[in-house]
Amino acid sequence: MALNITGRKLFVKALKEEGVDTIFAYPGGMITDIIDELYKTEGINVVLGRHEQALVHEAEGYARATGKTAVVLVTSGPGATNTITGIADAYYDSIPMVIFTGQVPLHLIGNDAFQEVDIVGMTRSITKYGVTVRNRDDMGKIIKMGFQIASTGKPGPVLIDIPKDIQTISGDPEYPEHVDIRGYHPNETVHIGQLKKAYRLLKTAKQPLLLAGGGVRIAGAEDKLVKFAEKMNIPVTTTIMAKGVMPEDHPLFIGNCGMHGRYAANKAVTECDVLFSIGTRFNDRITGELDEFAPKAKIVHVDIASASISRNVSVDVPVTADAKIALERLVEYAERIECKEWLTEIKAWEAEHPLSMPKSKIGVCPQDVCEAISEVFPNANIVTDVGQHQMWATQFIQLNKGQEFITSGGLGTMGFGFPAAIGASIGNPHKPVVLITGDGGFQMNMQEMATAMSNKHQIIICIFNNSNLGMVRQMQQLFYGKRYEITDLSSSDGHYYPDFMEWANSYSCKGIRITNDEEIKSALNEAKANKKGPTVLEFIVSPDDLVLPMVKSGTPLSDMILR
Amino acid sequence: MKNRWIALYVENQVGVLAKVSGLFSAKSYNLQTLTVGTTERDDVSRMTISVMADDATFEQIKKQLNAMVEVIKVIDLTTLPIHMKEILYAKVSALKPEGKTEAFQIAQVFNQGGNVKIVDIGEDSVLFECTLTERKNNELVALLKSRFKKIEVTRGGAVAVESISSSCR
Structure with a gap:
């Protein structure tokens, strides 16, 4: 019989046997042992994000671009709770993912210990399966189950919570090839x-x-x-x-x-x-x-x-x-x-009623930008955030075979786009990624610029800046008598913050602001030439541009608002 | 809307009860009772669940339960011949002597083969212990409420098993 090994060693062994070559991780007190084991491991690229929510979106982008099951590793407590929005997003869009969370040692569970939360309980309704490893000898079986469940049937996220002591206890060295799960029978036939x-x-x-x-x-x-x-x-x-x-x-x-x-x-x-x-x-x-x-x-x-x-x-x-x-x-x-x-x-x-937008009075026409992106980047993966720009992208981006369109469809998570674009580029480093995002959603995870700069892949960040939360503003315009409450993102001093050009420069990243239609293509071509990292393109868009047709929520599909 | 019954075999693990009951609250299903206990196998528990639902919702509930990894088997008991019992305690207090006599009479009438007993008694109170069907328990509670002022009821929720050759629900 083979010698027993520690939980942390088994963790790495499991990743290797699953063929995992990339994981998305953020360190913390309850996973220091696993992280130390990763330090000693060759062949696994550990991507360090800047926030755990973004980390999960990065993993989603990676899974969507590669078709593989993505792996996330975070610590207990706030590290775990920060992943919740990402997990819900992955659940609603059926993305295969295994999320490992650190947990306080077994004897402290239930004590309201430092950085202790019941993450399995909190995520029960947004995971396909979630479990705390309470016995070191079950660890291999549980991880195997996690990968099987996440990737088969209707795919989805699985959460495995590993208490700190389980990571260091020695136990069964085997990682099973297959686990029979008596309550889980994904449909593999058709009647x-x-x-x-x-x-x-x-x-x-x-x-x-x-x-x-x-x-x-x-x-x-x-x-x-x-x-x-x-x-x-x-x-x-x-x-x-x-x-x-x-x-x-x-x-x-x-x-x-x-x-x-x-x-x-x-x-x-x-x-x-x-x-x-x-x-x-x-x-x-x-x-x-x-x-x-x-x-x-x-x-x-x-x-x-x-x-x-x-x-x-x-x-x-x-x-x-x-x-x-x-x-x-x-x-x-x-x-x-x-x-x-x-x-x-x-x-x-x-x-x-063909799809077509009227030309805007100010800034660029979103339709023209989308069409130019399709023309300049016929092979890129397209990632969007959530909002008006997302709907314009669904309407006007023309996809060719082999192009993925990665978007948050089920949960509609603002802040999804940028990290998902980073994850997609990590999964497929030789394929350019075009991110179409709004100024609102982009600001929800813009700290990930540091992650993007560390990975040096080509990401064309197209920020549609109308200085407003456009989708809600559109509803205020159409259904609430133009009472624009808290949708204007400009400051009370009349300025817009941040200045995305200066912000990009602070990351040593090239930024181009595009204010009229003539500049669209040259800007995209300039970004296309920069293959060694992200480029920020800020497209100034009118806040009055609408996404049409629109079916008001709760009305029949045939009742479309057309103009 | 009808009252429906499900038996559920689940993994006997931490959190499974929370997962199953969480489904009912998360999706606004109208859970009536839920009982759970281990089976002849240590690693398998069996739940008996009763829920008020229309046909479409009930179908959806069964599918959602089936989709859970921890759920091993879902059995729809609604139309199956079954045996079903629920344990009930009813403490009737502030009784006058004639009230006490009436309590014993009620117990006697409801009792069939020892399933309704008065198992404890004090100066002015009695304790009913009943193992009846849920419906019969409802009837007993209704009667006790109409006859006595101070009653305290504790119910365990129904437990059901598929019949062999006779049934009782």
Whole structure:
């Protein structure tokens, strides 16, 4: 029998056996032993963030850019509580992640000890699984379970809390290859009868529509989806989490649907007679008023999580399956449907209200910036923060194959973008990352500039600065009689703080301020030439620019505000 | 809205009860009772849960429970033949002698095979110990409340098991 090893040694052994080459970590008193073990370890890049929330977003960006399970290591107490927003974000966007938190020694748990919090309890509703290691000999099994659970089925975050003494106690040296978890059986098959029923229903449609959600991307089923749509000759709309699963210039692609979706796409959802949806949970941003969602349609819902099916929208044919497994079969069945009139009708809606923004009176036009980004960076991964700029990016960024669109869709976390962009660049150092962010959200995690400078990867930080919290301001403008309470970020002295150019300079980073449309491309090209680190591009945008169309929360998709 | 019953096999571990009950509060499900105890296996606990829900919500509750890693098996008892009992203590106080007599009469009427007993007695009070179905316990409590002024009720929540060849719910 092999000799016993310490918990800290087993921790590193587990990471190695899981093939982890990068972890996102911030030190603290209850993980000093593990950190010391990492010092002695070759082959694991330990990324030091500047705040634990940002660290988790960095891990999310990394997971999204690489498809790997991301690993986060933080200390107990405030280190752990700071991760909560990031964990919730990863949970709602199904990002595979294992978060390790230090914990006070076993005998102090429950004493309100220094930097003690019940982090497993606090995160119970936003993790797939969470557990405190209470017995050193269970540690290997628990870590293995963590990686298995995080990465299979509907992926998500798992939290493993390791008390300080467990890290130094000697015990079982084995890290298991596999753990049988009796309460966890991710769906790996599809009920063929049910899938055929779904297909037959689709085949009868005169006005069919495919709705693809983020599950298609997570399953790696993009090509199958395109093939299925092509063979059947039916139009495709996507949620924001699925943006890019179909090339956006594809003749069957009709744009995103939902609160800020394309007019033609929302009309198509409203008028279709069969809505064939795959890998979406029918979030309220997609459906609008539920009672009037796809009112004329029979609905098929394919999803890996049976709990997502018939939760928000009642479904005619439910199919519990991984998107890829289902689509592989569907492609075999697929036969062409003649629906020329329907396709023509959708085209007519698009012509009636194409996506387009009026030119602004001041600053640059966000549409022009997004279109220029697509042109200058046809291969970059695109990351956004949350707000108006995010919706403009979903509307106007054109994605090509191989480009990821990384955004906080489910939780809508301001402050997500910048760290996620850093994580994406760490995961894929040779691919440029374009961050599209607002001045509000950017300020929520701008301390990560130090992390970005340490890693020296190409990140083009495009700050859309309208000196306002634009999305809420837009609601105040449209629905609250222009009573702009606490959405103006300018100072009472009339200045805007910080001066992003001077701020960038203080990090030895190049900053360019762009105030009119003529300067957009040259600025982007200048940033493109700087391959050795971040470049800050501050685009001055009018606070009066709106994201349109807009479906007011709680109203039907067909009620779009268009101008 | 209907009263529904679920039996749940879960891992006998720290935090599992909190996770299951947390689901009901987080999603605003209307939990009626929840009981838990170990089974013949030390590492498995069984819960009996009753919840008020419409059809769609109840389906969702079962799916959400099934999705939990710590939940080993979910059994919908709503339409299954089962045996179900709930332990109940009712202390009736400030009794006059005739009240005491009536308490004994009530116990006698409700009692079937020793499942309703008066197990303790004082100068002006008696203690009922009942092992009845939840519904029968409700009826008993209603009766005691209508007949006596001062009563104190402690209920354990229902425990249910699938029938072999007869049932009682």
